[in-house]
Amino acid sequence: MYRDPVESHASLTPLASREQRPSTRALRVGMIGIGTVGSGTFRVLARNHAEIAARAGRSIELVIVAARNLTRASSIVGPDLPLTDDPMQVATHPDVDVVVEVAGGTGPARDWVLAAIAHGKHVVTANKALLAVHGEEIFAAARVQGVVVAYEGAVAVSIPIVKALREGLAANRIEWVAGIINGTTNFILSKMRDEGLDFAVALAQAQALGYAEADPTFDIDGIDAAHKLSLLAANAFGMPLRFADAQIEGIAQLKAIDVACAEQLGFRIKLLGVARRQAQGVELRVQPALIPATHLMANVHGAMNAVMVKADAAGVTLYYGAGAGSEQTASAVIADLVDVARLDGADAARQVPHLGVHAHATNDLPVLPRAAVSTPHFLRVPVRSASGIQRVAACLAEQQVPVRQVALAARCEGADPQVLVLTGPAAQGVLDLAAHALQSLAEVSGGVTSLRVEELAA
Numbered sequence: 001m002y003r004d005p006v007e008s009h010a011s012l013t014p015l016a017s018r019e020q021r022p023s024t025r026a027l028r029v030g031m032i033g034i035g036t037v038g039s040g041t042f043r044v045l046a047r048n049h050a051e052i053a054a055r056a057g058r059s060i061e062l063v064i065v066a067a068r069n070l071t072r073a074s075s076i077v078g079p080d081l082p083l084t085d086d087p088m089q090v091a092t093h094p095d096v097d098v099v100v101e102v103a104g105g106t107g108p109a110r111d112w113v114l115a116a117i118a119h120g121k122h123v124v125t126a127n128k129a130l131l132a133v134h135g136e137e138i139f140a141a142a143r144v145q146g147v148v149v150a151y152e153g154a155v156a157v158s159i160p161i162v163k164a165l166r167e168g169l170a171a172n173r174i175e176w177v178a179g180i181i182n183g184t185t186n187f188i189l190s191k192m193r194d195e196g197l198d199f200a201v202a203l204a205q206a207q208a209l210g211y212a213e214a215d216p217t218f219d220i221d222g223i224d225a226a227h228k229l230s231l232l233a234a235n236a237f238g239m240p241l242r243f244a245d246a247q248i249e250g251i252a253q254l255k256a257i258d259v260a261c262a263e264q265l266g267f268r269i270k271l272l273g274v275a276r277r278q279a280q281g282v283e284l285r286v287q288p289a290l291i292p293a294t295h296l297m298a299n300v301h302g303a304m305n306a307v308m309v310k311a312d313a314a315g316v317t318l319y320y321g322a323g324a325g326s327e328q329t330a331s332a333v334i335a336d337l338v339d340v341a342r343l344d345g346a347d348a349a350r351q352v353p354h355l356g357v358h359a360h361a362t363n364d365l366p367v368l369p370r371a372a373v374s375t376p377h378f379l380r381v382p383v384r385s386a387s388g389i390q391r392v393a394a395c396l397a398e399q400q401v402p403v404r405q406v407a408l409a410a411r412c413e414g415a416d417p418q419v420l421v422l423t424g425p426a427a428q429g430v431l432d433l434a435a436h437a438l439q440s441l442a443e444v445s446g447g448v449t450s451l452r453v454e455e456l457a458a
């Protein structure tokens, strides 16, 4: 007998007490935060009000904004919009249908968002840290209340990748997702390659130009990219948010010589987030990785972002766009608001597009341990003399590491000779042992660099 899937999920039914909202009146928005993203959202909503209303089928109106510095906030929004320095007032405001959280952080923001949901309000946020850390709790609360939590701006800023995964690629089984999803590190790596700079110099330039924060830890340590990757994986594979299990390596250890030597073998180094479905689980990792220089992903420069998706029917698709920015992020925030405006009042389980109440975690896939993940690798081994190349090759053979190419670096500029190795696919555990064995050779004169190679083949 056919059973209505909605009726079989009582928990998805909106609260009986929730007001049925007529879909023709304005969607009333309360916004927490009027900084980079919030001010962009305010400007774009004002500038494109008619187009946005036409697409949403109703007007979208800001009714209250929270900030700490109300003088500054007033200089952005003008005298007519009510302001408060208490975000809870926005989260619980009786005239607000949807709360836009663009303040950032994981502590108070969690409380505001949970309060908004408890009051039957939809939530739109660009806060990837909040969702990576507290997402499961927030999405569970939203499911109970039958409200939407939308977060396109939290994943890849201007690139509508959540929509692409949930809607455009809805027919597909996703095999892997690989992304350059942190503009700051991509800017730094581009500077290192283009100008031969060391990491610290490139970082200082990024800070001076406003591409990196005064405290750049979240970006350069790969944490921001891992926040976004865990959201991508949840959407791609229908798995829970597994940020805590992700393997995360940043770019602070990279040297100009690594970038130059990778280039000699025909590769570029990018900070790559990879989520790949395997039989036993999911690879979930953020690492600096070598990509063939001719690959489209290797040619994503500066602060730009790109996400590549391999799907079983569609094949490989690539999405490219700005990795940060006021109106760039506002574009995604407002797109989520338009979806909420279209869906508000509709039964959560019937909502198309599938803002739903999060990709239901139907696949409780474990994250594979680091040692088990197999890819080709690049090794840079400083040696006392060029003849050390033979000992390096022999050592890798002893360690049963398949080798595709061994070469001496063309130019070392004052450094010892460098042996460059491109291996075949090898588990990280095997590579770690081999790197350790190389490090203890008398012929080796300095630290061995080991980086993954991602071929991103179709």
Ligand SMILES: NC(=O)c1ccc[n+]([C@@H]2O[C@H](COP(=O)([O-])OP(=O)(O)OC[C@H]3O[C@@H](n4cnc5c(N)ncnc54)[C@H](OP(=O)(O)O)[C@@H]3O)[C@@H](O)[C@H]2O)c1
Residues within 6 Å of the ligand: 032, 033, 034, 035, 036, 037, 038, 066, 067, 068, 069, 070, 072, 085, 086, 087, 101, 102, 103, 104, 105, 108, 126, 127, 128, 129, 153, 154, 157, 323, 324, 325, 326, 329
């Ligand atoms: N910037 C980007 O390009 C970008 C891109 C994608 C996602 N995001 C995410 O979007 C969120 C916002 O980023 P942003 O760059 O717009 O930050 P921001 O420029 O620092 O703005 C934060 C805003 O939130 C307000 N705020 C913070 N804590 C508050 C509190 N306790 N009470 C009241 N107001 C508070 C601030 O008020 P005051 O100014 O008065 O202190 C400010 O208006 C973050 O989660 C970020 O990760 C940003």
